Amino acid sequence: MDVSPILDPLNEAQRAAVTSEDVPALVIAGAGSGKTRVLVHRIAWLCEVHSVSPFSVLAVTFTNKAAAEMRARVESLLKHALGGMWIGTFHGISHRLLRAHWQEAGLKENFQILDSDDQLRLVKRIIQDMGLDDSRWPPKQARGYINARKEEGLRAGQLQHRNDPAARQLVRIYTAYEQECERTASVDFAELLLRSLELLQQNQEILDHYRRKFRHILVDEFQDTNAIQYAWLRTFAGEENPVFAVGDDDQSIYGWRGARIENLHNFERDYRNTQLFRLEQNYRSTNTILSVANALIDNNRERMGKKLWTEGVTGDPVCLYAAFNEQDEARFVAERIRQWVEAGHSRRDDIAVLYRSNAQSRVFEEVFISHSVPYRVYGGLRFFERAEIRDALAYLRLARNPDDDPSFERVVNVPSRGIGQRTMALVRERAVRNRVTLWKAAEEMLQSRSLTTRAAHALERFLQFMSTLEEEIRALVLDAQIDHILRSTGLMSHHGREGSEKAKSRVENLKELVVTARSFDLDNELYKEMLPADAFLVHAALEAGEGQGAIWEDCVQLMTLHAAKGLEFALVFIVGMEEGLFPSDMSKEEPGRLEEERRLCYVGITRAREQLVFTYAESRRRYGADSYYNSPSRFIGELPPELIAEVRPRAMVSTPVRTRSMPGRPGQNSGIGVGDSVVHAKFGRGVVLDCEGAGSNARVQVNFEREGSKWLVLAYANLDKLV
């Protein structure tokens, strides 16, 4: 057996982890240290060298993207298909279990997956049906409560709040929600995990089967697991099967959505004979960038401890630019991008602009357009989350299964066909009272003639239409089914009639849906024994797809710091480095949150291979109001000064154009103008570099001898002019 393809590309630490004994292993893998490589080679090591059957390997990730990457890399290393190996997300694998054992799990065979949007609609309706005021009981909050409890493994029946009336009400909503899910055979994302966990815990035979089957369990991004995911893993593994977990405590940035960094710490306690490995050699960044990253993260107290190092070059210093405002910040970035490309760096998609919040992307978009910098923004609605796509798929679901209430609700009046809230309220009421689905309730009401002629007519036509639709598409292939739905429901013409840009893109998306359906991979093992339409619907629910269509050009990448995790770029800008923005003001309440913000910054820094640039704006418009004298983020102060090059090119100290501000006469009535020497009570002496605005809005930029240049509002600054 030639083990060289498996072991040769590895360094010593990686090799130790890959070839470790059959005991629980925890691999603390720093950024850029070859985490995925270790997982992939571990699988290859087991299969090729230890002749482990692919059928006994289970590898779990968080995102479909990570699962797809791992699958591809394992196949390319093994040089053959996975052959029975399970590589998937927590949710994907849970879904697979529930499909296989729907009866034991107490589900119906054709159970539906509720995504968060479906879930919100349902919760909202329940709150209304319970006669509660939804401003006092915001549906989003209730949904958050339900999901948080489920992620702790708790069902409504297990919750008791004797002394807390608000919590008691939430439990009542949770209970009603559970009943509705039961009635409509719906399973939300958290339920996939909870239900499959309970399936294993309550069915000894099934549990034994899977414990005998999956002798080797591997987990990626272990620091992101929440309580139920860890319980799920432990249940799978039992006492006998070793878990191989890879993660990085310094890259835990999802605490706010339930991820428990403690799982990393508890792992060693829960599995006594755990072998611990550390991957600290970095293959991505320059030495300078790593030193900056190490210095920053060193300010966190709760760490397992780790220091990245590299054999690579020292690299350029990290840059810091203090912009006047957010426009100036964006212009500086655009200019640096231009220089970078001119210097011979060919790929613009190897450049990223990272920010704390999505709202920050706007100014960059505006400035990049005016500077002709091609860019691509990540985030926002993904393909299968778009309303028009969901409408179309709801028709498909409803045609496949008339009892699918969420879909019934969604499309009954889209496009409008005269079935309004009044009619639907009556149908819903009957459905709940008689414990039947909306479809059946509607049929009953038509029989019993308990509706006005007009409403009855409209409803009857809808039911008739859906029945006909089902017959018409029955014999068609998937993409033809969808194509037919788009035409016969009028969805396509509904959007086509309107001329707006948004409507045009909706039409394009609907066309794209047909194309997506045509190229949908039906041979996937996950979907065997399922009808194409059902498989496609599962795919849509579990995999929301990309945010934008095809990447047509070599574009600068704009995204949040969170979205950048796992990616790398030659040139990285981390912008908006201001106290209050990053770290966010909202993270100042709980103590642990600040450390998480710092880890987020660490994640951003370690995305950069060659050059890293920080920027912040001394003045910034937020929520419609300007804020001045923003101080640089505390994270800037935590970096080693000798590795930071401050950029303040004199050439750029000229006119910071404010598109929104009035082009007033600078200093008209203040007696202060460009070139004047002034004194400020706090900042001392300085020279006026620039003015803008008029009257009470007038601002001046002053280059202070001690403090450097700042923008001040004349009305508040109390400047004295020196003669």
Place this chain on the structure above:
DNA sequence: ATAAAACGATTTTTT
């Protein structure tokens, strides 16, 4: 049933 007006929220996001 549609359109205008008022209201409210506004960190980060996957499944």
Place this chain on the structure above:
DNA sequence: ATCGTTTTAT
């Protein structure tokens, strides 16, 4: 400021 949602008016 701005976007999405809900209420109110036509």
